[in-house]
Amino acid sequence: MSSDKVLLDYGSGGRASQRLISELFLKHLGNPELARLNDAARLDLRGPLAFSTDTFTVDPIFFPGGDIGSLAVHGTVNDVAMLGAEPRFLSCGFIIEEGLPMADLERIVASMGRAAAKAGVFVVTGDTKVVPRSAVDKIFINTTGIGEIIVDPGPSGDRARPGDAVLISGTVGDHGLAVLSTRQGLSFETPVVSDSAALNHLIVRLIRELPDIHVLRDPTRGGLATTLNEIAESSGVGCEIDEAALPISPEVSGGCSFLGLDPLYLANEGKFLCFLPEGLAQRALEIMRSDPLGRAARRIGSVGADNPGKVVLRTGLGGRRLLNMLEGEQLPRIC
Amino acid sequence: MSSDKVLLDYGSGGRASQRLISELFLKHLGNPELARLNDAARLDLRGPLAFSTDTFTVDPIFFPGGDIGSLAVHGTVNDVAMLGAEPRFLSCGFIIEEGLPMADLERIVASMGRAAAKAGVFVVTGDTKVVPRSAVDKIFINTTGIGEIIVDPGPSGDRARPGDAVLISGTVGDHGLAVLSTRQGLSFETPVVSDSAALNHLIVRLIRELPDIHVLRDPTRGGLATTLNEIAESSGVGCEIDEAALPISPEVSGGCSFLGLDPLYLANEGKFLCFLPEGLAQRALEIMRSDPLGRAARRIGSVGADNPGKVVLRTGLGGRRLLNMLEGEQLPRIC
Numbered sequence: 001m002s003s004d005k006v007l008l009d010y011g012s013g014g015r016a017s018q019r020l021i022s023e024l025f026l027k028h029l030g031n032p033e034l035a036r037l038n039d040a041a042r043l044d045l046r047g048p049l050a051f052s053t054d055t056f057t058v059d060p061i062f063f064p065g066g067d068i069g070s071l072a073v074h075g076t077v078n079d080v081a082m083l084g085a086e087p088r089f090l091s092c093g094f095i096i097e098e099g100l101p102m103a104d105l106e107r108i109v110a111s112m113g114r115a116a117a118k119a120g121v122f123v124v125t126g127d128t129k130v131v132p133r134s135a136v137d138k139i140f141i142n143t144t145g146i147g148e149i150i151v152d153p154g155p156s157g158d159r160a161r162p163g164d165a166v167l168i169s170g171t172v173g174d175h176g177l178a179v180l181s182t183r184q185g186l187s188f189e190t191p192v193v194s195d196s197a198a199l200n201h202l203i204v205r206l207i208r209e210l211p212d213i214h215v216l217r218d219p220t221r222g223g224l225a226t227t228l229n230e231i232a233e234s235s236g237v238g239c240e241i242d243e244a245a246l247p248i249s250p251e252v253s254g255g256c257s258f259l260g261l262d263p264l265y266l267a268n269e270g271k272f273l274c275f276l277p278e279g280l281a282q283r284a285l286e287i288m289r290s291d292p293l294g295r296a297a298r299r300i301g302s303v304g305a306d307n308p309g310k311v312v313l314r315t316g317l318g319g320r321r322l323l324n325m326l327e328g329e330q331l332p333r334i335c
Numbered sequence: 336m337s338s339d340k341v342l343l344d345y346g347s348g349g350r351a352s353q354r355l356i357s358e359l360f361l362k363h364l365g366n367p368e369l370a371r372l373n374d375a376a377r378l379d380l381r382g383p384l385a386f387s388t389d390t391f392t393v394d395p396i397f398f399p400g401g402d403i404g405s406l407a408v409h410g411t412v413n414d415v416a417m418l419g420a421e422p423r424f425l426s427c428g429f430i431i432e433e434g435l436p437m438a439d440l441e442r443i444v445a446s447m448g449r450a451a452a453k454a455g456v457f458v459v460t461g462d463t464k465v466v467p468r469s470a471v472d473k474i475f476i477n478t479t480g481i482g483e484i485i486v487d488p489g490p491s492g493d494r495a496r497p498g499d500a501v502l503i504s505g506t507v508g509d510h511g512l513a514v515l516s517t518r519q520g521l522s523f524e525t526p527v528v529s530d531s532a533a534l535n536h537l538i539v540r541l542i543r544e545l546p547d548i549h550v551l552r553d554p555t556r557g558g559l560a561t562t563l564n565e566i567a568e569s570s571g572v573g574c575e576i577d578e579a580a581l582p583i584s585p586e587v588s589g590g591c592s593f594l595g596l597d598p599l600y601l602a603n604e605g606k607f608l609c610f611l612p613e614g615l616a617q618r619a620l621e622i623m624r625s626d627p628l629g630r631a632a633r634r635i636g637s638v639g640a641d642n643p644g645k646v647v648l649r650t651g652l653g654g655r656r657l658l659n660m661l662e663g664e665q666l667p668r669i670c
Contacts, residue, residue, distance in 0.1 A: 013556025014661025221348025
């Protein structure tokens with residue numbers, strides 16, 4: 001591009017927008033459907049479909065383990081996969097602040113391109129708005145994804161049943177702490193890295209082999225505690241979680257102590273919860289652990305009929321306490 | 336809601352977010368699929384599908400003839416329809432500035448609900464982010480739409496052919512001038528009102544009866560001139576447009592003269608261009624004029640093999656000049 005900053009012209013819908021699209025977006029995200037540049041993309045897909053949207057406003061836009069571009073791909077790919085679907089296509093809507101360095105935009109778009117290729121999804125349609133200075137902070141990205149549902153009825157937040165085992169695919173709190181410590185300019189001895197990753201390949205393997213999985217859900221904003229509560233409420237069941245079983249890395253544990261944060265309420269961007277009949281739990285853990293993204297998978301609890309809608313934490317000393325949903329806002333702009 | 340302003344808590348993903356969703360979004364946009372509150376919606380749709388995204392950043396958020404909520408529904412519904420598809424489902428991503436009056440948010444969401452009902456589409460999945468003051472200006476909305484393609488191959492920007500007639504469904508420039516005059520606090524004797532509207536019912540009638548329509552495109556950002564140039568380029572044909580045939584309301588014409596704007600470059604949000612074989616033009620105009628949204632439909636020109644990629648305007652005095660694509664940005668945040 002001729003300018004080293006994003007100009008208002010680039011969002012005009014005219015000639016300058018066309019140049020941005022062809023020199024930047026098609027370069028990194030290109031595929032035959034996107035290249036047609038119609039107002040809408042044509043998709044050959046068979047229903048039933050999973051459809052999900054997410055807007056990413058993370059601050060800072062670059063953080064250890066990722067950036068707003070890769071996060072925007074991972075977040076939506078994961079939400080689609082959680083319905084028991086194979087994510088296929090993404091749309092992408094950029095809102096860019098006038099004056100954003102072109103190098104930052106290119107780094108973000110290139111990162112999206114790599115993340116999409118790795119996840120096996122195509123960005124087929126997009127939209128770019130450039131707004132005057134101070135109408136938005138640097139760049140926000142919406143992605144909306146669509147995928148083919150593999151098992152039907154598939155996993156759903158209201159399908160947890162008494163007798164289910166509760167599994168988590170790995171450590172919790174990494175993304176939230178990585179973003180927060182970067183934002184605040186903190187550095188720990190061992191840096192905390194976001195877990196941002198696309199989980200779809202692992203999810204697809206899991207549900208193809210174990211189609212009777214009841215719930216899949218990624219504990220993003222609000223963290224593990226909030227997601228468990230949502231599932232308990234939607235399904236009308238009680239969850240009992242074993243505190244000692246919760247996988248938390250020493251770095252996250254230490255950082256949270258230092259900052260006074262609870263890792264169970266911190267966002268994750270590359271983890272998922274899996275509720276499934278007891279008898280399938282061992283095989284699910286084997287499949288999860290065979291994938292680098294599920295290496296630290298653990299069983300963390302069970303579903304019962306007592307305390308419907310509630311999550312009970314069994315603490316190390318044999319006590320039990322309610323694990324509530326996040327009430328207020330712990331960390332704005334975490335994703 | 337307990338507060339009369341939008342608080343950061345409402346975007347936390349926790350309890351406060353849930354209240355916003357149930358008390359506001361489900362109230363105005365509710366349907367059984369949205370009410371499931373999964374991370375993704377399940378859609379029973381058959382391909383091929385049309386898929387389109389748009390982010391709305393219009394300033395001001397309320398303007399004569401609409402608001403950012405109805406505009407966000409109309410814009411995406413129209414983009415999906417332009418591929419010869421029946422729009423079925425929308426996702427909706429809100430980015431809200433902390434402190435936005437709840438009454439404004441409710442007015443916007445209620446307007447989206449009415450627009451969706453009128454267009455016959457369902458908002459089935461959504462996302463809400465609340466960002467700290469000054470990280471976004473009031474509210475931006477992304478909508479992404481999906482629809483079933485009715486004719487296949489359907490209309491596409493690269494299918495204009497020599498011999499095609501070029502039709503427009505009504506007057507041009509209304510939306511752009513309505514927003515701009517509101518933003519600048521101008522009032523004209525006869526107020527200029529946005530044409531924002533969902534065109535899908537008219538489009539579906541048109542393509543069901545005339546499946547051989549070559550191109551449908553709504554001339555939004557960049558206006559009629561830019562959209563005509565895009566089609567001429569994509570199709571490798573020349574367009575010849577008769578200036579005297581262009582429908583422009585006296586209010587828009589007068590306002591544009593006063594402000595030094597060219598209505599051919601102003602955004603429209605309820606109009607479409609239709610390219611189709613000469614012999615079908617009369618019937619298409621009849622269908623368009625039978626609908627209130629196409630009452631002022633006109634034939635404005637023809638496609639030829641000369642001047643490929645260019646748009647030539649035949650002026651009133653018999654002269655001819657090139658009508659170029661918008662080069663820079665005439666009006667940021669027009670949609």
